[in-house]
Amino acid sequence: MPLSHSLNVIFGAAAVSGAGVRRDRRRLLVLFLLPTLVMAIVGFAMGGYSSASFEVGLVDRANTSESRALAAALVSNERYQIRDYTNEERLKLAVFRGRMNAGILIPPGWHGDQNLVVYLSSASAGAAIMRAGxxxxxxxxxRGGQPFEIPIRYPAGGHAGVPRLGFAYxxxxxxxxxxxxxxxxxxxxILQLRESGISRRLLAAPRRTWELLAMLAIAPAQQMIAQAVFMIVAAxxxxxIHWGDxxxxxxxxxxxTSLGVAIVLLMGTVFRTRQQATALGPWIAxxxxxxxxxxxxLxxxxxxxxxxxxxxxASWxxxxxxxxxxxxxxxxxxxPDIAMVxxxxxxxATAGIVRLRPQLSR
Incomplete structure (x- = not known):
């Protein structure tokens, strides 16, 4: 059988699958809208846009050279965005509601030799980093010169650079x-093919094994590619979000996406019923x-x-x-991380392919 004919069959199966997904509104919701909503909700919970900078409110009641120097130092730090407040209660409310990551109250007569009142939300993922800064x-x-080194260490030996928070995470x-x-x-x-008996007829047809595997993989592959591209563009x-190189x-x-397709091939032989796939699959993922x-x-x-x-x-x-x-x-x-994935x-995928043919022939 010529290769062009095999490719026509595979592309035809892909077109039919794509048309079926486009008609299924519930499927479109799960593929595109749900991930975006989760990304937005969890992203806001983790600090929203604070991965690039921290919002800091400042009430300067001293207006001394020292207080102005502190404000200037905070403004020059690219990790902070400073907003001036004139009312302490409004500052506290802004921190409480999450509009500010921190609030600094400089008391009257402050000359750098007194403690400051700093408001931090205990629920903020960056509270410890704000305090250290x-x-x-x-x-x-x-010291009138170089600051003390205040290293931040993670118990798991993790990343000590820019906080990995918000939408960027x-x-x-x-x-x-x-x-x-x-x-x-x-x-x-795959389960539907097995239950309907279509898989046995496909195996009996004059098709090569790789053609059947390609037809099984092409439908989920194009869904995952579309889903991934949509999420990248939406983010x-x-x-x-700047995705880098x-x-x-x-x-x-x-x-x-290759990992996702491999999961399809394996779990299509592990799950016994469609109910198992829909009930257990998301929880395993x-x-x-x-x-x-x-x-x-981590x-x-x-x-x-x-x-x-x-x-x-997923970690790689x-x-x-x-x-x-x-x-x-x-x-x-x-x-190296890409190679591991x-x-x-x-x-x-190899485990799935080894198990797939004997199960489809049943």
């Missing part, structure tokens, strides 16, 4: 998570995502959990995406 500026003023986290969710749920396709235009972004996303850092930064987990996270392909994908976004890494720097996908 303010202490740094005060120590510099007290939840955008890649939800991309990885929802592609895996789509992979687990898309195992329904860029609605949340201002284009080559690294494309290959990381290709690795993640969420569990893998939690282990891999899709719910919270910097905050105990060391043994950070080690255990290496067993989750997250390392690649976060390296691109926060560290401005090049492709060569994240290539592809390796996970290859192992999972």
């Amino acid at each position: 303010i202490n740094t500026e005060l120590s510099r003023m007290a 939840t955008a890649p986290a939800n991309l990885v998570l929802f592609v895996m969710v789509t992979g687990f749920v898309s195992a329904l396709t 860029r235009f609605f949340f201002g 284009t080559v690294g972004l494309v290959l990381t996303t290709a690795a993640v 969420v569990s893998i995502g939690m282990l891999g850092g899709c719910m919270w930064p 910097e905050v987990v105990p060391p043994f959990m950070k080690t255990l996270a290496r067993l989750s392909p 994908a997250m390392d690649a995406y976060l390296g691109l976004i926060f560290d401005h890494a090049t492709f060569s720097e994240i290539a 592809f390796a996970f996908a290859a192992v999972i």
Whole structure:
């Protein structure tokens, strides 16, 4: 059978699958709207746009050279955005409601030798970092020169640079998570073929095995690619996320979608019924995502959990995406992480293919 005919069959199956998804509004909701809503809600909970800077309110009742010097130092710090307040109660309310990450009250007659009142929200992910930054500026003023070094250490030996918070963290986290969710749920396709008996007729037809596997993979693959591209574009235009190196972004996303397709091939042989796929699939994906850092930064987990996270392909994908976004890494720097995601996908897909043919023939 000529290759062109095989490709026509595969592309025809892809067109039919795409048309079916476009007609299914509930499917479109799960693929596109739900991930964006989760990205927005969790992103705001983690600090919103504060990954780039912290909002700091300032009430200066001293108006001394020292208080003005402190304000100028905070303004010059690229991590802070300073807003002047004239009322202490309004400042406290802004911190309480989350509009400000911190509030500083400089008392009358302050000359740098007295304590300051600093309001911080205990629910803020950056509260400890804010406190360290303010202490740094005060120590510099007290010494009249270089500030004290106030190192920030994570129990798991994590990242000590720009805080990984807000939309810049939840955008890649939800991309990885929802592609895996789509992979687990898309195992329904294989289950439907088995239950309807169509799989046996396909195997009996004069088709090569790779053609059948391609037809099974093409439908979820195009859904995951569309989902990933949509989330990348939405995060860029609605949340201002800069995804970094284009080559690294494309290959990381290709690795993640390959992982999703591999999950389809394996879980289509593991789940016995469609009810299992829809009920258990999302929970398994969420569990893998939690282990891999899709719910919270791995910097905050105990060391043994950070080690255990290496067993989750999500952790390697997250390392690649976060390296691109926060560290401005090049492709060569994240290539080992991408290779690990592809390796996970290859192992999972191989296991699925080995189990697939005998099950489809039943």
